[in-house]
Amino acid sequence: MDLFIDGGHELGECVLWCERTRRLLWTDIPAATLWSHSPSTGRTTSWKMPERLCSFALTGSDDRLLLGLASGLAFFTFSTGKVTRICDVEPDIPSTRLNDGRCDRQGRFVFGMFNQEENPKPALGGFYRLNLDLTLERLPIGNAAIANSICFSPNGRRMYFADSATRAIRFADYNPCSGEVGATHTFVAADVAPGEPDGSCVDAEGYLWTTRWGAGKVMRFAPDGRLDRVLELAAPQPSCPAFGGPDFSTLYVTSAHLGMTANDRAAAPLSGAVFSQSLDVRGLPENRFLHG
Numbered sequence: 001m002d003l004f005i006d007g008g009h010e011l012g013e014c015v016l017w018c019e020r021t022r023r024l025l026w027t028d029i030p031a032a033t034l035w036s037h038s039p040s041t042g043r044t045t046s047w048k049m050p051e052r053l054c055s056f057a058l059t060g061s062d063d064r065l066l067l068g069l070a071s072g073l074a075f076f077t078f079s080t081g082k083v084t085r086i087c088d089v090e091p092d093i094p095s096t097r098l099n100d101g102r103c104d105r106q107g108r109f110v111f112g113m114f115n116q117e118e119n120p121k122p123a124l125g126g127f128y129r130l131n132l133d134l135t136l137e138r139l140p141i142g143n144a145a146i147a148n149s150i151c152f153s154p155n156g157r158r159m160y161f162a163d164s165a166t167r168a169i170r171f172a173d174y175n176p177c178s179g180e181v182g183a184t185h186t187f188v189a190a191d192v193a194p195g196e197p198d199g200s201c202v203d204a205e206g207y208l209w210t211t212r213w214g215a216g217k218v219m220r221f222a223p224d225g226r227l228d229r230v231l232e233l234a235a236p237q238p239s240c241p242a243f244g245g246p247d248f249s250t251l252y253v254t255s256a257h258l259g260m261t262a263n264d265r266a267a268a269p270l271s272g273a274v275f276s277q278s279l280d281v282r283g284l285p286e287n288r289f290l291h292g
Contacts, residue, residue, distance in 0.1 A: 001218070001233040003255060003277040005037055005044065009272040012254030013199070014100070015287050017054060017244025024244055026274065027053040034065075037090030037192035037274075039245075041091050047052060047076075050083055057109050058288040059210070064287040066130075068111055070097040073130055087136055089113070089128065095127040100148045105156030105176045108132060110139070112147020112161065121145045123163060129179065131290050132174040139181050140201075141172050149200035149210060152176075153223070154284060158188065160208060164196040169210060169221075187225050193217075199240030201269050204248070204282045216268075218253055230285035235271040236264075243283020251277045 009028040023038040030047050032049045034056070050176055055068035059075075067074045072088040090113060092097045101111025114123025123143040127150075130136055144163035151160050156176030162169045167190035174181030188197070188210070195215025202208050206223045218231040218241055235255035242252050257264075257271035 001231055001277040002253075003234075003273055004252060004276040005274040006270060007035065007273055009254070009256060011239065011256040011258045012272060012274060013239050014053075015199075015240050015242045015252050015254045015274065016056070016058060016066075017242055017248070017252065017288060018058055018062070019244075019285050024242075024252055024274070027056065027064075029054055030276055032180070047078075047081065049076075050108075052097065053097040054114070056102050057101065058286055060288055060290050066109055066291075068098040068109075072098070073109075073136075084218070086130070086134055086175050089136070090125060093124055096151070099125075099146065100150050102150050102152070103158070103287035103289050104129075104152050104174070104179070105154075105286055105287055106132075106179070108179060109289050110150055110159065112150060114147060115145045119165075121165065123165070127161065128282070130256075130289070131179075131221055132289075134291060139172075141170075141181060141184055142273060146196075149197050151200050151202050151208070152287075153202055154204065154206050158200070160195045160200055161290075162200070164198060164213065166190060167196050168202065169208070174243075188221055192225075192227070195220055196257060197252075198238065201241050201243060201283065202245060204284050207281070209241045209251065211241055213237050213239065217258045233275045235268055235269060235273060235275070236260075238275075242286070245278075248285070249281070250284040251279055251283070253277075 011029040052070040058065040073086040099114035109130040115121040146164035149162035158265040159174040195212030200210040200212040216236040220228040
């Protein structure tokens, strides 16, 4: 993959493309900072958040994002910089914070939690859905130590997810209308791919693209779980992929230098950069949170 922006982020994450404003958005979680870059103008902008920004979603308004902050959910208004709190999440479990999240095909925000205890960390945090009326519900798919890879098939009938600590990617049967969650299945077994699954996204053909933390790879899997292709990048800790560009044929990937030694960083100086790759397949517009 090619270098897009050498941001030097400790933990770049949750990259999304906004097709309306034609800009790429992502976060550096430890820096509590939201980043934006417009390829057409070359302009890069950042906004400091009141606490760590772990994930986020586009909304029906170009002036507003749904934020997955470490301790809860909120709205952010670009024009004013105002953060409006929606709710806390798992305030009774001090060691967990929000982690990966994406909207389902009906515009509801689905996300999971991260246990901040030292490894090996127990699976304490749940998976949740913020519904369009701003009610929060816990999904019946168990707990995770490091919730990741949340994304949805093009028809919305599969919810992909992972606990990175187990190294496997799973999917749940998902009713896109009612939101009912059914049986869960193994999609990519722990021993099939190197590294740990971090962020994932699905292209227009229904194939899943997953970043492999620790392995410096992005891997594409067919809907039947078959490995289709592998992309290499010059950073061992890729964190999240997203399709963007005018025709959604560019794959963007964030990365991190979290926990790397000075020698590790010298060997991989682009760790923490954002990468891109033009492809012969296209992605889908990111689903938006459609409250109000």
